[in-house]
Amino acid sequence: MLNISDNNKMGVSNWDKFQTIRNLNLKSNSRTLNKIIVFFFILGLLILFLPWTQNISGSGAVTTLKPNQRPQSIQSVISGRIENWYVQEGDFVNKGDTILFISEIKEDYMDPNLVENTQKQVQAKKMSLESYGSKVSTLSNQIQSIESERGLKFEQAQNKIKQSLLKIKSDSMDLVAVKTQLKIANTQFDRAMQLNKEGLKPLTDVEEKRLKLQEVEAKIITQENKFLSSKNEYINAKVETNRINAEYAEKMSKAQSDQYTALSNQFDTEAQVNKLENQYANYSIRNGMYYIKAPQSGYVNRVLQAGIGQTVKEGTPIVSIMPAVFDIAVETYIDPIDLPLVHRGEKIRVWFDGWPTIVFSGWPDVSYGTFGGKIVAIENFISDNGKYRMLIAPDKEAEPWPKEISIGSGAETIALLDTVPIWFEIWRILNGFPPNYYKSDVKTTKEKK
Known part of the structure; x- marks a missing residue:
């Protein structure tokens, strides 16, 4: 119903019984609203002139610095039949310890003498x-x-x-x-x-x-x-x-x-x-080769071939081993447009999945839970995901990385570049310009020399 009957109209005199209406009629709020608008305008103007640290973000995972320290699978060089296991998952093995024994299955080598x-x-x-x-x-x-x-x-x-x-x-x-x-x-x-x-x-x-x-x-x-x-x-x-x-x-x-x-x-x-x-x-x-031994000391992660009497071919992965001693690193990826902005030796901030962090990308000094790193390698060929791969090692001059970090866990990285006003950063993003090219002190020193 449109409710247009005159009997249903409320008179103006009836509004006075509401306290809020009486307060609005008594006070003029235009000045207060103007002050609030001016305050926020000045505050926003001041914020535009605050310093902002340009950065390049990337995501990756925890890995090891050297290839021989990464998890590896032990393969059988010859074909054979599994006869006996000497380890189980989670065991620690030293270099040269026997993992399993296989017997011969080819008739050309079955002669015991x-x-x-x-x-x-x-x-x-x-x-x-x-x-x-x-x-x-x-x-x-x-x-x-x-x-x-x-x-x-x-x-x-x-x-x-x-x-x-x-x-x-x-x-x-x-x-x-x-x-x-x-x-x-x-x-x-x-x-x-x-x-x-x-x-x-x-x-x-x-x-x-x-x-x-x-x-x-x-x-x-x-x-x-x-x-x-x-x-x-x-x-x-x-x-x-x-x-x-x-x-x-x-x-x-x-x-x-x-x-x-x-x-x-x-x-x-x-x-x-x-x-x-x-x-x-x-x-x-x-x-x-009938006795398959550990190539280095480490922990048995996973047994890939189970059972007794199972036949394996040459080159078949049998067991996976994680080295006991390794140098931790982070493997991250950056966009191709950001590749000219980074180089070896540049410092990076890293935080890990599962660790409490508060990150302000533009104000790294007020961030919490990030750790220092340094770029040790940059891949010159693009990866399958359309990005370039970087390898980051712990920065010896910064706080040490947590010892409890496990290989394969996620990690986020930020590469700090030049410090500019916020208005310049907004203007750069709106125009699609790349961040300012940054040169480290090490490279500058070399150029001076």
Whole structure:
């Protein structure tokens, strides 16, 4: 209903019964309101000129300063079957302590005497290598003997050639002498015949001369045969020289061939020895991999493979260990626009999840529960979350960080930059400008130097 009836209207005289209405009519509140407005206007104006510390905020988590101090999972280098556990979750293990034992599952390594048998094979091959070495040395001596014998035989053949030449020369001289005697005998026979015809010589002298001529003719045939025999001996001596060269060349080739074969077998056996030694070393090292040991001292966080008789492959994570001694740090991320404003060595304020804090980002001096840190590393490549990663270590000059902080807990960071008036900061944010570039004292000192 619109309630427009005149009977329902309240008269002005009825308002006086309300105390508040009577007070409003008596007092004028315009001055008080004006004073309040002016006060807050002046207060806001003064606040605009208050100092404000520009900062860069980031969020991350607690981690360790060195990579080897972070939680790590122990993996099995070889495939095997879990046979026995020696630890449980929460246990403290020293470096080298046995965590579990696995047995072999590959048929190539199931022989319990595999290492001993491989060692015997290595020794046998080494003995074979030594025998081949002895054979090579023997063949070398044999080759030297053949060389020496060939030299002596060749020298003997050369001497025989010289003797044949001298004999040919002697027989040729004897042949020439016999020919001379034949010529003289012919002359004497002809003279005797001529004198016999003239009656100056008897027939007996003629017969003597004829007999002597026949003897000389027979002698010259014998001498020619002797001369030809000397030539044949010379030729035979040269043939013997060639035969000696061919015979000893064949012997030398055979001995060298045997030597090269022995050398080839020696090198092949040496390669087999090296291969067997490599296998022996691999088998020995593999036997030590059945016991999985702690790489460093720490606490067993989580057992990733449970049960007895479970088969694991090589590279499978088995248990996670947290190192006992570590240097704490904070891993945080900043926006790409803020990357040029930070650098290594710059101081950072950090507060942790679970610790009471009161943070005024613009007035760090009045904040409570924050701890000092220093940038030790800045990643130059953007992360998957679209930000750049920074690593912050405790500042030794500031208050120490709590010892009860656990790895992986959350953390917030603030990087303090330049101090400006509040009105400038508001103006910068409205215009989308980045904070003022800040240079630390360390960098300034280096530039001065």
